[in-house]
Amino acid sequence: MAWDFHTEPEFEEQLEWMREFVRTEIFPIETLKLGYDDVLTVIKPLQEEVKKRGLWAAHLPPELGGMGFGQVRLGLMHEILGQSPYGPLVFGNNAPDSGNAELLAVGMELTGRHDIRERWLQPLLDGTMRSGFSMTEPNTAGSDPRLLSTRAVKDGDEWVINGRKWYTTNGSVADILVVMAVTNPDVHPYQGSSMFVVPVTTPGVTILRDVGAMDDPDVTYGRFGNHAEILYEDVRIPADHLIGPEGAGFQLAQARLGPGRIHHCMRWLGQSQRAFDMMCERALSRYTHGSLLAEKQTIQNWIADSMAEMHAARLMTLHAAWKMDQVGASAARVEIAMIKYYGAQVLYNVIDRALQTYGSLGYSADMPLEAMYRAARAARIYDGPDEVHRQTVARHALRNYSASEIPTQHIPTRQAAAREKFADMLEFLEADQA
Numbered sequence: 237m238a239w240d241f242h243t244e245p246e247f248e249e250q251l252e253w254m255r256e257f258v259r260t261e262i263f264p265i266e267t268l269k270l271g272y273d274d275v276l277t278v279i280k281p282l283q284e285e286v287k288k289r290g291l292w293a294a295h296l297p298p299e300l301g302g303m304g305f306g307q308v309r310l311g312l313m314h315e316i317l318g319q320s321p322y323g324p325l326v327f328g329n330n331a332p333d334s335g336n337a338e339l340l341a342v343g344m345e346l347t348g349r350h351d352i353r354e355r356w357l358q359p360l361l362d363g364t365m366r367s368g369f370s371m372t373e374p375n376t377a378g379s380d381p382r383l384l385s386t387r388a389v390k391d392g393d394e395w396v397i398n399g400r401k402w403y404t405t406n407g408s409v410a411d412i413l414v415v416m417a418v419t420n421p422d423v424h425p426y427q428g429s430s431m432f433v434v435p436v437t438t439p440g441v442t443i444l445r446d447v448g449a450m451d452d453p454d455v456t457y458g459r460f461g462n463h464a465e466i467l468y469e470d471v472r473i474p475a476d477h478l479i480g481p482e483g484a485g486f487q488l489a490q491a492r493l494g495p496g497r498i499h500h501c502m503r504w505l506g507q508s509q510r511a512f513d514m515m516c517e518r519a520l521s522r523y524t525h526g527s528l529l530a531e532k533q534t535i536q537n538w539i540a541d542s543m544a545e546m547h548a549a550r551l552m553t554l555h556a557a558w559k560m561d562q563v564g565a566s567a568a569r570v571e572i573a574m575i576k577y578y579g580a581q582v583l584y585n586v587i588d589r590a591l592q593t594y595g596s597l598g599y600s601a602d603m604p605l606e607a608m609y610r611a612a613r614a615a616r617i618y619d620g621p622d623e624v625h626r627q628t629v630a631r632h633a634l635r636n637y638s639a640s641e642i643p644t645q646h647i648p649t650r651q652a653a654a655r656e657k658f659a660d661m662l663e664f665l666e667a668d669q670a
């Protein structure tokens with residue numbers, strides 16, 4: 237029976253190297269408060285080191301320039317990189333570029349069109365091109381993408397796109413936008429939507445603004461990590477900018493979101509661990525009401541609960557990754573849905589407890605916790621709000637049950653049945669006792 241929680245020694249060695257590298261080379265950059273271009277300059281030598289080490293863009297298979305690690309190893313790696321917002325950038329697998337590269341790769345696989353690689357995929361991998369993923373619309377519910385209203389209509393050798401999107405992360409600094417649009421409103425939405433590559437310079441594309449949000453309420457336009465609102469008005473793109481077959485939009489989205497969610501959850505665990513480390517350090521350092529915080533039962537409960545929750549989230553996430561490696565993203569749908577809402581809540585809980593342990597210092601910008609807290613709140617919304625994932629899991633669970641007018645465990649009913657089943661024995665026992 238195979239039931240093994242070990243990491244191979246060779247890969248564990250790589251993970252150990254990453255832990256040290258992230259702590260000593262990447263953490264310090266966070267404090268410099270650099271603009272995106274300056275960050276890119278500062279991390280260049282680090283990226284070279286990652287490439288030399290064979291850890292660059294590990295989310296893609298070797299034939300596409302990645303390492304083909306599989307989801308379990310990738311998950312373990314993301315747990316380390318996720319500790320810092322710059323980790324994924326240094327390792328060539330930052331969102332949304334990594335997810336877009338994945339769906340371009342799937343599109344290439346589905347159509348055999350290898351031009352996709354040199355036009356968009358390779359530049360994304362090399363970091364010479366930036367992308368945004370443009371699916372959510374302000375006027376329709378993002379939690380139900382069957383309601384998408386952006387339309388793409390074929391006109392000769394071109395597609396013409398009309399619609400309004402928002403929350404396109406990195407939209408205002410992107411070179412290309414991956415746009416999801418309805419191409420056939422007469423079939424079920426799962427077969428009637430498609431994805432396109434739209435260069436931002438195409439006439440008709442207007443980046444209206446970057447949306448001020450909890451991560452940056454007074455947003456400055458055109459910064460990496462912003463979320464853009466974009467108008468697509470009679471945007472004409474050549475037919476070969478369709479990614480994958482026509483109508484494959486949801487299939488591509490699924491290919492992108494499945495692994496993406498596992499990586500998110502592992503990155504969240506990296507963030508949780510960092511908050512947990514801060515909480516424990518403070519608990520051992522702060523003295524009040526006659527003892528250290530570490531000696532107060534409430535703080536001990538926070539530490540114990542956080543540790544148990546992180547452990548549970550980690551096992552669930554690695555199990556989902558393992559299942560995905562074994563049977564694919566579609567068959568691991570329920571496990572992936574579970575980690576999305578469970579992991580997002582654990583992240584939120586642990587950071588919240590750590591922040592509280594620090595009191596006013598935790599709330600201040602002198603500690604990273606306030607920024608981590610703000611970022612953590614979004615995890616319960618993006619990639620599908622928690623409630624939708626809970627719905628998926630509950631529906632799946634309910635499939636194994638059927639309605640029953642009398643509960644199957646109703647004791648009087650079961651007792652009557654048991655009396656009938658054991659009637660002879662009961663008769664014998666009664667006669668024996670008489």
Ligand SMILES: Cc1cc2nc3c(=O)[nH]c(=O)nc-3n(C[C@H](O)[C@H](O)[C@H](O)COP(=O)(O)OP(=O)(O)OC[C@H]3O[C@@H](n4cnc5c(N)ncnc54)[C@H](O)[C@@H]3O)c2cc1C
Pocket residue numbers: 332368369370371372373376377378379380402403404405463614617618619620621623624627
């Ligand atoms: C930081 C951040 C980055 C993002 N980046 C991108 C990006 O790069 N590209 C992109 O396309 N989108 C992006 N999004 C958008 C995100 O994917 C959507 O916000 C998300 O899918 C939810 O859609 P919505 O905001 O329209 O919420 P709605 O669909 O309006 O839902 C609102 C609320 O209704 C509730 N709800 C919904 N469905 C159910 C249900 N079935 N049962 C019970 N309650 C329900 C939930 O509480 C939900 O939060 C980003 C969002 C954030 C916050």
